[in-house]
Amino acid sequence: MPEEIKAHITGVVFQITAAAGARVAAGDPVIVLESMKMEIPVEAPRDGAVKEIRVQEGQTVQEGDVVAVLE
Amino acid sequence: MIRTVLVANRGEIARRVVRACRRLGLRSVAVHSEADRDAPHVRDADLAVAIGPAPARESYLDIERIVEAACRAGADAVHPGYGFLSENWRFAEACRRAGLVFVGPSSDAIRTMGDKTAARRLMAAAGVPVVPGSPETVVDVGEAELCARDVGYPIILKAAAGGGGIGMARVAAAGDLPAAFATAARRAQAAFGRADLYLERFLERPRHVEVQVFGDAAGALVHLGERECSLQRRHQKLVEESPAPNLPPATREGLARAALAGARAIGYVNAGTLEFLLDASGGFYFLEMNTRLQVEHPVTEEATGLDLVVEQLRVAGGAPLAWRQEDIVPRRAAIECRVYAEDPAKGFLPSPGTIARLELPAGEGIRVESGVETGTVVSVHYDPLLFKLVAAGATRAEAVERLAEALERCVVEGVRTTLPLLRRVLASRELREGRVHTQMIEQGAFNA
Known part of the structure; x- marks a missing residue:
């Protein structure tokens, strides 16, 4: 089952740390958001492969936006 | 003689500096990003200059734009507030080169104290007690291990170019050092453009x-x-x-x-x-x-x-x-x-x-x-x-x-x-x- 990963806060995409196709473990950062001078990782909720990254570095995302999808 | 002060900041501190200018009968100039066009600090000041888009790197952290704004507004001094460019010696230097008084210390003092290991060495030489730690940045995890053994665990890793707690990591025991060192170095590189780390004894409940x-x-x-x-x-x-x-x-x-x-x-x-x-x-x-x-x-x-x-x-x-x-x-x-x-x-x-x-x-x-x-x-x-x-x-x-x-x-x-x-x-x-x-x-x- 594909699973959507959502941003838990509003911020700007600072870094994409897992490319599409990469294997991630639960707790690994998939992207890092920058908000109010803080870097906040958005983590993989479970082990799996990244199916898709839906954001680009520098893009503003709102809380609840889908930033990536796991296979 | 200062007559007009550009306040290179936003928020409460910009308002605070504008108030001080008023007390001294000085003209104040605010700067603002596109996001801050209607901000209180802009209204407070006698004059306001737009300096760029919302991201700080393109506005409040852009040395050239701020110096240019100061010159254009006829300011003869710049108050940096705190944060942003306040501890950037290049900014202090750029102000002076443009004939503006930087309201703060010399760029040399900013530079010296901005390098946290150099600052510690200098203070120790002046008789100021410092936390036991590596005398300089440690080149690699091997040197960190040797140094940490002398200093005694727990230790804390810090970015030499750092501040605000970014890139700091507490290490409880020798076994945790390699992983913590790699993480801290990576974060320091990303945040400050320099991966150099130093270490200190971690004081409990100071x-x-x-x-x-x-x-x-x-x-x-x-x-x-x-x-x-x-x-x-x-x-x-x-x-x-x-x-x-x-x-x-x-x-x-x-x-x-x-x-x-x-x-x-x-x-x-x-x-x-x-x-x-x-x-x-x-x-x-x-x-x-x-x-x-x-x-x-x-x-x-x-x-x-x-x-x-x-x-x-x-x-x-x-x-x-x-x-x-x-x-x-x-x-x-x-x-x-x-x-x-x-x-x-x-x-x-x-x-x-x-x-x-x-x-x-x-x-x-x-x-x-x-x-x-x-x-x-x-x-x-x-x-x-x-x-x-x-x-x-x-x-x-x-x-x-x-x-x-x-x-x-x-x-x-x-x-x-x-x-x-x-x-x-x-x-x-x-x-x-x-x-x-x-x-x-x-x-x-x-x-x-």
């Missing part, structure tokens, strides 16, 4: 106490007492007070003496702060020097009755320091807390949004420094500080009681804030008895 110093171009130098700033999260302060409670007289005098010796060693001019960690046995160690005005400067102002920002502008304009050491005495107790747009229930996650309603307290002994108002959009691009509440009283107990009442009267709707946590802190026995240390908040001492 207090953070700092000393305000002030020097002028003729070599006069005074201290304005200390501030207790132990209550922090992510190595950033939430509550500060002056004088520091429960400080033995010998420690208080030792801190002041050390701070003056340190500042004198670098020929320090204008306002600066030397930060120290205190251990349980009364030992104190130099942590770093902030070569700028501090966020928490109002507690010193309220305790001493002196205006630090007015004095910064006077001294930058070439005037001799208006105060002699013997005139500076704490007349009152003062305590401040910072209200941030962060959710303390969720590990202090940022809480951007629009302030739907704002009610700020007023009353005897209460001072509010706010950068926001009802309708302000709290943006993801900037520091989450909304406002500071400061209370003063004839005694510490009176100041604490006034701050606790003021906190009860604050209303902020639309964003989550640190208010609930601050109310619990002010009601706590630890704060009331003045027994605080730097790890309390992160250890959950004030959780609901």
Whole structure:
């Protein structure tokens, strides 16, 4: 089952740390958001492969936006 | 002679500097990003200049645009506030090259104290006690291991070019060092463009106490007492007070003496702060020097009755320091807390949004420094500080009681804030008895 990963806060995409196709473990950062001078990782909720990254570095995302999808 | 001051900042500190300009009869120039077009600091100033889009890198951190704005607006001085470019020696240098007075120390002093290992070496040579640690940056994890063995675990890794707690990592035992070293180096590289790390012994439950110093171009130098700033999260302060409670007289005098010796060693001019960690046995160690005005400067102002920002502008304009050491005495107790747009229930996650309603307290002994108002959009691009509440009283107990009442009267709707946590802190026995240390908040001492 594909699973959507959502941003838990509003911020700007600072870094994409897992490319599409990469294997991630639960707790690994998939992207890092920058908000109010803080870097906040958005983590993989479970082990799996990244199916898709839906954001680009520098893009503003709102809380609840889908930033990536796991296979 | 200074006539027009450009304030290279935003929010409450920009308003604070504009107020000081007005007191001295100086013209003030605000700068603002596109996001801050309607911000209070823009309205406060006599003139405002747009300097670019919302991201700080393209506006408040853009040296060229700010210097150009200053020249275009006919400013003859620049006040950097805190944060942004305030501790960037290249900015101070760029101002001077453009014929602008930089309201602060020399670019050399900023540069020297900005390199945290060089600063520590220099302070140690001046007789200021420093935390046991690596004498310089460690080249690799092997050297870190050797050094950590001498210093003794637990240790803390820090970025040589760093600040604000970024890239710091506590290491409990030798086995954890390789992984922690790799992570800290990577974060330092990403945040500061330099991966260099140094290490220090990690002090358990220390207090953070700092000393305000002030020097002028003729070599006069005074201290304005200390501030207790132990209550922090992510190595950033939430509550500060002056004088520091429960400080033995010998420690208080030792801190002041050390701070003056340190500042004198670098020929320090204008306002600066030397930060120290205190251990349980009364030992104190130099942590770093902030070569700028501090966020928490109002507690010193309220305790001493002196205006630090007015004095910064006077001294930058070439005037001799208006105060002699013997005139500076704490007349009152003062305590401040910072209200941030962060959710303390969720590990202090940022809480951007629009302030739907704002009610700020007023009353005897209460001072509010706010950068926001009802309708302000709290943006993801900037520091989450909304406002500071400061209370003063004839005694510490009176100041604490006034701050606790003021906190009860604050209303902020639309964003989550640190208010609930601050109310619990002010009601706590630890704060009331003045027994605080730097790890309390992160250890959950004030959780609901």
